[in-house]
Amino acid sequence: MIPPAFEYHRPTDIAGALGVIAEHGDEARVIAGGHSLIPMMKLRMVEIAHLIDLQDVADLKGISVGETIRIGAMVTQHGLINDAALSAAAPILREAALQIADPQVRYCGTVGGNVANGDPGNDMPGLMQCLDATFTLVGPDGSRDVPAREFYEAAYTTAREDDEILTAISFAKPAGGYAYEKQKRKIGDYATAAAAVLIEKQGGKITAASIAMTNLSDIPVFSEAAGDALKGTDGTGAALDKAVAAMLADIDPTEDNRGPVEFKKHVAGVILRRAIARAVDRA
Amino acid sequence: MADKMHLKLTINGEHLETLCEPRELLIHVLRERFNITGPHIGCETSHCGACTVDLDGKSVKACTLFAAQAQGATITTVEGLASPEGMHVLQEMFREHHGLQCGYCTPGMITRAWRLLQENPDPTEEEVRFGMAGNLCRCTGYQNIVKAILAAAAIMNGRDATADDAVKTPEEVA
Numbered sequence: 001m002i003p004p005a006f007e008y009h010r011p012t013d014i015a016g017a018l019g020v021i022a023e024h025g026d027e028a029r030v031i032a033g034g035h036s037l038i039p040m041m042k043l044r045m046v047e048i049a050h051l052i053d054l055q056d057v058a059d060l061k062g063i064s065v066g067e068t069i070r071i072g073a074m075v076t077q078h079g080l081i082n083d084a085a086l087s088a089a090a091p092i093l094r095e096a097a098l099q100i101a102d103p104q105v106r107y108c109g110t111v112g113g114n115v116a117n118g119d120p121g122n123d124m125p126g127l128m129q130c131l132d133a134t135f136t137l138v139g140p141d142g143s144r145d146v147p148a149r150e151f152y153e154a155a156y157t158t159a160r161e162d163d164e165i166l167t168a169i170s171f172a173k174p175a176g177g178y179a180y181e182k183q184k185r186k187i188g189d190y191a192t193a194a195a196a197v198l199i200e201k202q203g204g205k206i207t208a209a210s211i212a213m214t215n216l217s218d219i220p221v222f223s224e225a226a227g228d229a230l231k232g233t234d235g236t237g238a239a240l241d242k243a244v245a246a247m248l249a250d251i252d253p254t255e256d257n258r259g260p261v262e263f264k265k266h267v268a269g270v271i272l273r274r275a276i277a278r279a280v281d282r283a
Numbered sequence: 284m285a286d287k288m289h290l291k292l293t294i295n296g297e298h299l300e301t302l303c304e305p306r307e308l309l310i311h312v313l314r315e316r317f318n319i320t321g322p323h324i325g326c327e328t329s330h331c332g333a334c335t336v337d338l339d340g341k342s343v344k345a346c347t348l349f350a351a352q353a354q355g356a357t358i359t360t361v362e363g364l365a366s367p368e369g370m371h372v373l374q375e376m377f378r379e380h381h382g383l384q385c386g387y388c389t390p391g392m393i394t395r396a397w398r399l400l401q402e403n404p405d406p407t408e409e410e411v412r413f414g415m416a417g418n419l420c421r422c423t424g425y426q427n428i429v430k431a432i433l434a435a436a437a438i439m440n441g442r443d444a445t446a447d448d449a450v451k452t453p454e455e456v457a
C-alpha cells in the first residue's frame with residue numbers, strides 16, 4: 001500500500017510553500033504530521049502530484065502564552081501536551097489532546113493539520129469553537145483571519161481556499177472551569193461523541209458558558225442555545241436538562257459503525273452532562 | 284515515475300544512504316533497502332505499532348511516514364538497543380517476565396517503552412498502560428508487558444526489581 005508517485009518539496013519558509021502552490025495549483029498539497037493525509041494517500045483516496053512538507057517552516061512552530069494565546073500550526077499534539085505554560089493557561093487543550101489517538105500519532109499529528117483537515121471526527125475543531133478561536137490563513141493575497149465558528153462548511157470543506165496555508169490559531173486565555181469529555185470505543189478511536197465546555201461563575205451563578213460537540217454532525221456543533229440555558233443558574237437540575245435538550249436539537253448524527261442515531265444521541269447527552277458537571281465543579 | 288532521491292539517515296549510530304522514491308514508506312526502506320527487519324509490519328494502517336521506531340527522539344509508526352519525510356533523521360530501532368555488554372535491561376525484563384509469546388509486537392513494544400522511560404523514568408502502572416496504548420499485542424493480554432516495563436524502570440532507578448515494593452503504587456506518586 002503506497003500511493004502513486006509524487007514530487008516532494010521541503011520549503012523552509014511560508015513564501016517557499018506558497019510558491020510551490022502557485023506553480024502547481026490543484027496538483028499541490030501541504031503535508032503536516034501526515035497522520036490523516038498519508039492513510040488517505042495509501043488508500044489512493046487522494047492523489048497528489050506535489051507534496052509540500054511543512055516540517056522545516058520555522059514560522060509555523062512555537063506557542064506564545066499571554067492574555068492572547070497563539071499556537072503555530074505545526075505544533076504537534078505531543079508538543080502541546082508538554083508545554084507547561086500553555087497547560088497552566090488553558091488546561092482544556094491538554095485534557096483534549098491527551099484523548100486524541102495514541103502516543104505515536106500525537107508525536108506527529110499537528111494542531112494545524114487537525115483543524116484544517118475538516119474531518120468531523122477530529123477533536124480540535126469543536127474545541128476551537130468552544131474557545132472561540134481564530135484561524136490565521138496566508139495566501140497569495142496576504143493574510144486573513146477566520147473565526148473557528150465560521151470555518152467549517154461540510155465534511156472536508158472549510159473556508160480555507162486551496163492556495164492558502166493555515167499558519168496559526170489564537171484565542172483569548174480562557175477563564176473559569178473547563179472539561180473535555182470524550183466517548184470512544186477504544187484508545188486510538190475517533191469520538192462516538194465528545195464535548196468541550198467552558199464555564200464562568202460568580203457568586204454560585206453561571207455568568208458565561210461555551211459548549212461545542214464533536215462527531216455528531218458533518219461539522220463541529222457549537223450550540224449557543226445550550227450555553228444560554230445555563231446562564232444565571234447553578235448548572236444543575238432543570239437548567240442542565242434544558243442545556244442538554246438544546247444541544248440535542250442542534251446535532252445531526254448519522255448511523256455508522258459507532259452506532260445508530262438514537263444511540264449517538266443518548267451518548268451525546270451522557271457525555272455533555274458529565275462535561276458540564278466537571279466544568280461547573282472546576283469553575 | 285518521480286525521480287529517486289538520495290536518502291541519508293543515521294540508523295543505530297551508523298550513517299546509511301540509499302536511493303529511493305519519496306513515496307516509499309519508511310518501514311519498507313528500513314526492511315527492504317537496509318535489511319533492518321526488527322521493526323515489523325502488522326497492520327500497515329497506523330493502528331498496531333509493530334512498526335514503531337524512534338525518530339529524532341519521537342516514537343513513530345514507520346508505516347505512516349514517507350521516506351522523504353525522514354531525510355536527515357536519526358533513527359533507533361530495536362537492533363540499536365543492546366550493547367556489546369549484552370541486552371538492554373528492557374529486553375532482559377521482557378524475557379524475565381514473559382513479556383512476549385509469538386514476539387511479533389515485541390520490537391515495537393520495546394522501542395516504544397525505551398522512549399517512554401526516557402520521558403518518564405519512573406512511571407506508575409497506569410502511566411505505562413497509557414504510554415503504551417499505541418502498541419497492540421494479540422497474545423499476552425498485556426499484563427506481562429506492563430510488568431516487564433515496570434521491572435525495567437525499577438532496575439534503572441536502582442531498586443531491586445524482585446522486591447515486593449519495587450513497583451510504585453499510585454499513593455507513592457501522589
Ligand SMILES: Cc1cc2nc3c(=O)[nH]c(=O)nc-3n(C[C@H](O)[C@H](O)[C@H](O)COP(=O)(O)OP(=O)(O)OC[C@H]3O[C@@H](n4cnc5c(N)ncnc54)[C@H](O)[C@@H]3O)c2cc1C
Pocket residue numbers: 029030031032033034035036037038039054073074099100101102105108109110111112113114116117121122123124164165166167188189190191329330
Ligand atoms: C490511528 C489514528 C487515530 C487517530 N485518532 C484521532 C482522534 O481520536 N482524534 C483526532 O482528532 N484525530 C485523530 N487522528 C488524526 C490525527 O490527529 C491527525 O494527525 C490529524 O487529524 C491531522 O494532523 P496532521 O498534522 O497529521 O495533518 P496531515 O495529515 O498532514 O494533514 C491533514 C489535512 O490538512 C491539510 N493541512 C495540514 N496542515 C495544514 C496547514 N498548516 N495549512 C493548510 N492545510 C493543512 C493537509 O493538506 C491535509 O489535507 C488519528 C490518526 C490515526 C492515524
Ligand code: FES
Pocket residue numbers: 323324325326327328329330331332333334335344345346347
Ligand atoms: S504496521 Fe505500522 S502501525 Fe501497524
Ligand code: FES
Pocket residue numbers: 382383384385386387388389419420421422423
Ligand atoms: S506477543 Fe504475539 S502479538 Fe504480542
